[in-house]
Amino acid sequence: MIKIAVCGAAGRMGGRIIAAIKETDGVELSGALDRPGHPMVGQDAGFNAGLGAIGVPISDDLNEVVKGCDVLIDFTTPKVSLKNLEVCAINKKSIVIGSTGFTPEERVLAAELAKEIPVVIAPNMSVGVNVCFKVLADVAKILGEDFDVEIVEAHHKMKKDSPSGTAVRMGEVVANALGRDYNKVANYHREGICGERTHEEIGMQTIRGGDIVGEHTVYFIGMGERVEITHRAHTRDMFSRGSVRAAKWVVNAKPGVWDMQDVLGLR
Numbered sequence: 001m002i003k004i005a006v007c008g009a010a011g012r013m014g015g016r017i018i019a020a021i022k023e024t025d026g027v028e029l030s031g032a033l034d035r036p037g038h039p040m041v042g043q044d045a046g047f048n049a050g051l052g053a054i055g056v057p058i059s060d061d062l063n064e065v066v067k068g069c070d071v072l073i074d075f076t077t078p079k080v081s082l083k084n085l086e087v088c089a090i091n092k093k094s095i096v097i098g099s100t101g102f103t104p105e106e107r108v109l110a111a112e113l114a115k116e117i118p119v120v121i122a123p124n125m126s127v128g129v130n131v132c133f134k135v136l137a138d139v140a141k142i143l144g145e146d147f148d149v150e151i152v153e154a155h156h157k158m159k160k161d162s163p164s165g166t167a168v169r170m171g172e173v174v175a176n177a178l179g180r181d182y183n184k185v186a187n188y189h190r191e192g193i194c195g196e197r198t199h200e201e202i203g204m205q206t207i208r209g210g211d212i213v214g215e216h217t218v219y220f221i222g223m224g225e226r227v228e229i230t231h232r233a234h235t236r237d238m239f240s241r242g243s244v245r246a247a248k249w250v251v252n253a254k255p256g257v258w259d260m261q262d263v264l265g266l267r
């Protein structure tokens with residue numbers, strides 16, 4: 001039985017991950033963690049999952065929760081995830097990180113901390129989005145330089161980072177396939193007389209509102225036709241099931257940073 005602890009247990013994803021652990025064979029919830037001072041600390045973790053009491057209280061003691069697990073699933077913020085990664089490395093535990101909004105410097109630090117333990121970091125744990133990542137590279141290569149690339153994403157109004165981690169990854173996949181440097185060609189802002197679109201840029205547009213779970217469209221726009229690749233999430237459950245699948249996979253992986261392409265065998 002693989003012992004999984006969940007960090008961010010009082011959050012939107014935390015509740016769904018606890019529910020996914022409960023429905024999955026071969027795993028058990030060993031601990032649940034949220035930030036010191038959160039009103040749900042001390043309460044049973046099953047309530048946020050809609051399960052009623054399951055006998056695992058939400059703790060604010062990171063070291064104790066990590067010591068009691070084989071793998072930590074963490075959906076919080078980049079800064080919290082880096083701290084969790086450090087504590088997992090000290091205790092030789094695996095970790096699955098779903099938090100988004102990492103800066104390039106934070107990604108380097110994560111890779112440094114992952115030298116001793118296996119780590120999955122993925123901006124999107126759904127099978128559908130990961131298939132999109134794979135086909136986007138092929139589509140970009142086939143359509144080539146004659147098509148302009150624009151990415152539009154939409155999420156709920158509580159989301160803190162922008163653009164989404166998934167949209168950034170889609171931009172990186174397309175830029176790599178076209179031999180461009182994503183950080184140089186991403187255009188996050190158009191306003192006023194900003195001039196014609198450059199050939200190489202990848203436009204990134206963000207919509208925030210209500211309870212949208214997550215939608216991403218990559219547009220390949222040519223003269224006379226366009227191709228659109230869209231993914232729409234209906235619930236958070238395929239992110240949470242993906243994170244449990246990653247947790248079962250990562251406990252047998254070699255040290256280093258992996259992502260869902262590795263977990264799903266899509267590389």
Ligand SMILES: NC(=O)c1ccc[n+]([C@@H]2O[C@H](COP(=O)([O-])OP(=O)(O)OC[C@H]3O[C@@H](n4cnc5c(N)ncnc54)[C@H](O)[C@@H]3O)[C@@H](O)[C@H]2O)c1
Pocket residue numbers: 007008009010011012013014033034035036038075076077078080097098099100101122123124125126161239
């Ligand atoms: N990879 C994916 O598939 C995927 C899917 C959905 C969301 N996300 C990402 O997951 C993250 C969380 O999303 P959410 O909608 O659940 O957010 P949320 O705000 O509902 O939940 C985050 C939780 O983390 C807790 N937290 C904050 N600081 C903490 C600390 N120091 N220790 C322990 N817990 C702490 C918060 O109290 C909160 O309960 C975001 O970065 C989001 O973009 C990723």
Ligand SMILES: O=C(O)C1=N[C@H](C(=O)O)CCC1
Pocket residue numbers: 100123124155159160163164165166167213214
């Ligand atoms: O709800 C969120 O927040 C989501 N974040 C991820 C991202 O930033 O790509 C995945 C989709 C949901």
